[in-house]
Amino acid sequence: MSRQGKLRGMTETVDAVVIGAGHNGLVAANLLADAGWDVAVLEGTEHLGGAVRSAEITAPGFLSDLCSAFYPLSAGSPPLLALDLEAHGLRWTHAPEVVAHLFPDGRSAVLSRELDLTAESLERFAPGDGQRWREVYAQWRRLEPDLLGSLLTPFPPIRAGVRLAATAGLGDMLRLARRFLVPAGVLGEELFQGDGARLLLTGLALHTDLAPDDAASGGFGWLLAMLGQQHGFPVPVGGAQQITDALVRRLGSRGTVRTGAMVDRVIVAGGRALGVRCADGRFVRARRAVLADVPAPTLYQTLILKDHLPARLLRDLEGFRWDNATLKIDWALSGPAPWLSPDVAGAGTIHLGADPQRYAADLAAGRAPEDPFLLVGQMTTADPTRSPAGTETLWAYTHLPRPAKPGEVDAEMVRTQVERVEDAMRRHAPGFADLVLARHVSGPAELVAKNPSLVDGAINGGTAAAHQQLLWRPVTGLGRADTPVDRLFLASSSAHPGGGVHGAAGANAARAALARHRPLLGDVYAAGVRKAMKAIY
Incomplete structure (x- = not known):
C-alpha cells in the first residue's frame, strides 16, 4: 500500500510531484512510477479520489457514489485498460439494462447490451429504427479501436488518426468528423425516424453541459450511445471508491x-517548475516534473505567480467557461422505484423529465428550469452490494445556472430545484415518496466543499462546448498537457480530452513529462514546446 498521511518533516525531493489525488492524478502517478520515477501525490483534502468516491451519506447500509457513478468511458479507455486495475482488486458489474429514456406518458426507449433488445425497443417508436441503430453500431465497431485512441490521446492524434483514416476512408472520415460537430437534435x-432513438441520443448528450442544438452535442450523444451498446455503463462492485483504491494499490x-x-504554490524559477509549497509551509522539490490535477484557472490564477506566465495566456483565461452547476440528490429507498413503465426498472441510468430544448434554453438564460431534465442512477439495481436486499440506493442529478459571482450560490434556488426534482420523480414513479427512508442533498456548495476542483458545482473541468475543446482546451494553444512553464504539466479534466473518468488527461500529462526527459530527445522536445508557446503567446 502507498504511504498515506499528512505531510510531515523537512523539505524532501522526488522525481515528480502530482498535485491532487483525483483519478487523473493517480493515473499519472502510476505511469510515472512504471517508468521508475519517484512520485509524491499531494492531496489537499482528507480523502483520495476527487470525484471518484463513495460513502454512506443517506442511511447506514446504503452506499452512495458522491459524484461519478457509471463508467462507459472507463470501460473503453485505453489508458485505464492498460493499467489492468482488475489485477488490483477492481471488479465491474452491470445493471440488467444500460440506459432508459422514460417519457411522461409511460413510453420508454431502452438501450441494452443485447443489440436485439435495443433494436426491438426502438422499433416500437418507428419501423426501421431498429435496423438503423444496427447500421450505426456496425460502423462504430469498425472504427472504435482507433477512434477512441484518437479521442483520448494528445492532440493532434497522429498515429491513431492515421490508422483511423486508413480504416474509414476519406468519405467516412469526413462524415465522422461532421458527426462530432452537428447538434444532437x-x-x-x-x-432515426422515431422519438425513442432521437431522445436517447439527446439525453446522452445532456450528460455534458451542451444543449441539443449546440455544435458537438451530437458527437457526445453518439459516443456514449455506442459505448453503452458495446460495453454497457458498468459500475465498480462496492462503489466508485473502488476505482480510486485500485489505483492506489497499484501504485x-x-x-x-x-x-x-x-498545495498553495508551484515554485518556478528560470521558467522551470522546481517543486511545490504546501499550505503549512513545507516544500517538496521535483527533480523532473510537476503535474497538476486541478482546474486550469486554479493552476494559472492561484498556484503560479502571474509574473511566470505570458500575459496573453492570463487574458485568454478570462474567457475560460465553466460547465453548468450541478444539483445531486441521493435517496435510500425501502424498495425499487415504481416507474410508470416496467421496462425501465432494470436500467442503471434513466433519463426523465423536461423538454430538452426548453431545459437547455432556461440554463442558457440563467434561469432555473421549471421542469428539470434528470439523470437518475439505480445503484442497487446495478450492484446489489450498495444496499440491503429489497431496497435501492438511488440518485438523481440535474444542472443549475452558474452563479452570477463565483461562490455565491442561490440557496433558495437550490431548495426550489430540490422540490422540482422530487416532483418529477413522483410523476414518473407514482408512490416514490412513500419509499424514501432518507435523503442527502448536494448542491454546488456541498460539491465544492467535498472536492475543491468542482468549482461552483462544475463536474467536467470546463464546458464541453466546441470552442473549448481540442486546441482550445483549456484556452487557445493549450491542447496538450504542456504549459508555458517548463516541466509543469496540466493533468486534470480542464486539459484535453476533458471530463469523464477515462484517465486520459493524467496519462497524457505523464507521457509528456516522460518525453521531456527522454535521453537525447528531451531537450529537443522542450525546445519544440518553447517555440510553440512563443508563437502562440
Whole structure:
C-alpha cells in the first residue's frame, strides 16, 4: 500500500510531484512510477479520489457514489485498460439494462447490451429504427479501436488518426468528423425516424453541459450511445471508491500518497517548475516534473505567480467557461422505484423529465428550469452490494445556472430545484415518496466543499462546448498537457480530452513529462514546446 498521511518533516525531493489525488492524478502517478520515477501525490483534502468516491451519506447500509457513478468511458479507455486495475482488486458489474429514456406518458426507449433488445425497443417508436441503430453500431465497431485512441490521446492524434483514416476512408472520415460537430437534435433527425432513438441520443448528450442544438452535442450523444451498446455503463462492485483504491494499490510503495497536503504554490524559477509549497509551509522539490490535477484557472490564477506566465495566456483565461452547476440528490429507498413503465426498472441510468430544448434554453438564460431534465442512477439495481436486499440506493442529478459571482450560490434556488426534482420523480414513479427512508442533498456548495476542483458545482473541468475543446482546451494553444512553464504539466479534466473518468488527461500529462526527459530527445522536445508557446503567446 502507498504511504498515506499528512505531510510531515523537512523539505524532501522526488522525481515528480502530482498535485491532487483525483483519478487523473493517480493515473499519472502510476505511469510515472512504471517508468521508475519517484512520485509524491499531494492531496489537499482528507480523502483520495476527487470525484471518484463513495460513502454512506443517506442511511447506514446504503452506499452512495458522491459524484461519478457509471463508467462507459472507463470501460473503453485505453489508458485505464492498460493499467489492468482488475489485477488490483477492481471488479465491474452491470445493471440488467444500460440506459432508459422514460417519457411522461409511460413510453420508454431502452438501450441494452443485447443489440436485439435495443433494436426491438426502438422499433416500437418507428419501423426501421431498429435496423438503423444496427447500421450505426456496425460502423462504430469498425472504427472504435482507433477512434477512441484518437479521442483520448494528445492532440493532434497522429498515429491513431492515421490508422483511423486508413480504416474509414476519406468519405467516412469526413462524415465522422461532421458527426462530432452537428447538434444532437440534428443528428437524431438524420439517423432515426422515431422519438425513442432521437431522445436517447439527446439525453446522452445532456450528460455534458451542451444543449441539443449546440455544435458537438451530437458527437457526445453518439459516443456514449455506442459505448453503452458495446460495453454497457458498468459500475465498480462496492462503489466508485473502488476505482480510486485500485489505483492506489497499484501504485503501492513506488509512490507516496498524502492527504491533508494542500498545495498553495508551484515554485518556478528560470521558467522551470522546481517543486511545490504546501499550505503549512513545507516544500517538496521535483527533480523532473510537476503535474497538476486541478482546474486550469486554479493552476494559472492561484498556484503560479502571474509574473511566470505570458500575459496573453492570463487574458485568454478570462474567457475560460465553466460547465453548468450541478444539483445531486441521493435517496435510500425501502424498495425499487415504481416507474410508470416496467421496462425501465432494470436500467442503471434513466433519463426523465423536461423538454430538452426548453431545459437547455432556461440554463442558457440563467434561469432555473421549471421542469428539470434528470439523470437518475439505480445503484442497487446495478450492484446489489450498495444496499440491503429489497431496497435501492438511488440518485438523481440535474444542472443549475452558474452563479452570477463565483461562490455565491442561490440557496433558495437550490431548495426550489430540490422540490422540482422530487416532483418529477413522483410523476414518473407514482408512490416514490412513500419509499424514501432518507435523503442527502448536494448542491454546488456541498460539491465544492467535498472536492475543491468542482468549482461552483462544475463536474467536467470546463464546458464541453466546441470552442473549448481540442486546441482550445483549456484556452487557445493549450491542447496538450504542456504549459508555458517548463516541466509543469496540466493533468486534470480542464486539459484535453476533458471530463469523464477515462484517465486520459493524467496519462497524457505523464507521457509528456516522460518525453521531456527522454535521453537525447528531451531537450529537443522542450525546445519544440518553447517555440510553440512563443508563437502562440
